[in-house]
Amino acid sequence: MSEPIAQPLSTHLIDAAPWEAYKRPYVRDLAYVLACPNVLTKWLDFVPHQNTHEVEVHSAIFWQMQFEAYQQRLKELDSTNEYQQLTRYLLKRPSPNRLGFHFEGLLSFWLEDGFARNLHPYETLANNVQLYNGKQTTGELDLILYNHQEKLVEHWELAIKFFMGSAPFAPENWVGINSNDNLQRKMTHMQTKQFRTVWVDTEKHGQVKIDKRYGVIKGRFFLPINTKEFGHLDYPDWLAPSFPMHEWCDKDDQLNLATIDMTILRSAHYIEWFSKRDFYDGCQPSFTYDENGTLKTGLYFAGDRPIVIYPTQHDPVDDKYQ
Numbered sequence: 001m002s003e004p005i006a007q008p009l010s011t012h013l014i015d016a017a018p019w020e021a022y023k024r025p026y027v028r029d030l031a032y033v034l035a036c037p038n039v040l041t042k043w044l045d046f047v048p049h050q051n052t053h054e055v056e057v058h059s060a061i062f063w064q065m066q067f068e069a070y071q072q073r074l075k076e077l078d079s080t081n082e083y084q085q086l087t088r089y090l091l092k093r094p095s096p097n098r099l100g101f102h103f104e105g106l107l108s109f110w111l112e113d114g115f116a117r118n119l120h121p122y123e124t125l126a127n128n129v130q131l132y133n134g135k136q137t138t139g140e141l142d143l144i145l146y147n148h149q150e151k152l153v154e155h156w157e158l159a160i161k162f163f164m165g166s167a168p169f170a171p172e173n174w175v176g177i178n179s180n181d182n183l184q185r186k187m188t189h190m191q192t193k194q195f196r197t198v199w200v201d202t203e204k205h206g207q208v209k210i211d212k213r214y215g216v217i218k219g220r221f222f223l224p225i226n227t228k229e230f231g232h233l234d235y236p237d238w239l240a241p242s243f244p245m246h247e248w249c250d251k252d253d254q255l256n257l258a259t260i261d262m263t264i265l266r267s268a269h270y271i272e273w274f275s276k277r278d279f280y281d282g283c284q285p286s287f288t289y290d291e292n293g294t295l296k297t298g299l300y301f302a303g304d305r306p307i308v309i310y311p312t313q314h315d316p317v318d319d320k321y322q
Helices: 025-035 060-079 083-091 099-116 183-192
Strands: 005-008 122-133 136-147 152-165 199-202 206-209 212-224 232-235 245-250 265-267 298-302 305-310
Touching (some): 025 099, 060 083, 060 099, 083 099, 099 122, 099 136, 099 152, 122 199, 152 183, 152 305, 183 212, 212 305
Parallel strands (some): 152 212, 212 245, 245 305
Antiparallel strands (some): 122 136, 136 152, 265 298
């Protein structure tokens, strides 16, 4: 793995998120999914001695171009009855209230809608392709696409991650609300499971051979709440400089919790891991305590400032976050 390189912290904190310009929640989520860069600038091979295929990532410029090409359509979805197409598409999908499925639905809508409008070259050949070992299901592949520009079949494997980081900010140091989940573990699983597939049976296009593989990992990362007190951080070169960064605080860290304005703090609805819904302001308890008198685990907003209250090891995990 490459050595970390020192970069100013300010380059990693997003002040003006372009998705916040949209009024309708699902349009804002869709804009976020497109405008947010991949967390990775390059794929990291944690299993170099295994017979695995090369995996690539799309650059931040790639996603910026896709967002800009789709902006007019986003405005249309945000201001006309076309919004119903997006909502119907998302809500008819399985488990639309789980964040991972919501992410997949948003990207799938863009892929299908954008291809039909000649806004990108990616035709969806298949999605959620089941993998079997005999009669036993062993997994599935997220997206099989045909890139008409490069004339290649591509496999995109998706992940939406909301990870809390700690020094030295290596991939294993970015962990989820479920402490068993971390970036290194997720990438290793993708590379050794889904990305091993070569041939895929599709319903409408027969059997196709995968030419290229892309890991699409987006979301938000959260730094320790006192990190901004420092002038710079040693950030690894695999971490996209424009990836959305916010703050987390240990639920028992009374010193740093005291720096948060509790008068404006409110717990977030689960879907707000994507984007804040202002209509929830004032509609639920400002913040919630557990039986021990400490803040419950989860995402909170202090005004528009997202803050994660990080759990103890034994806190329960809501499966909507998975």
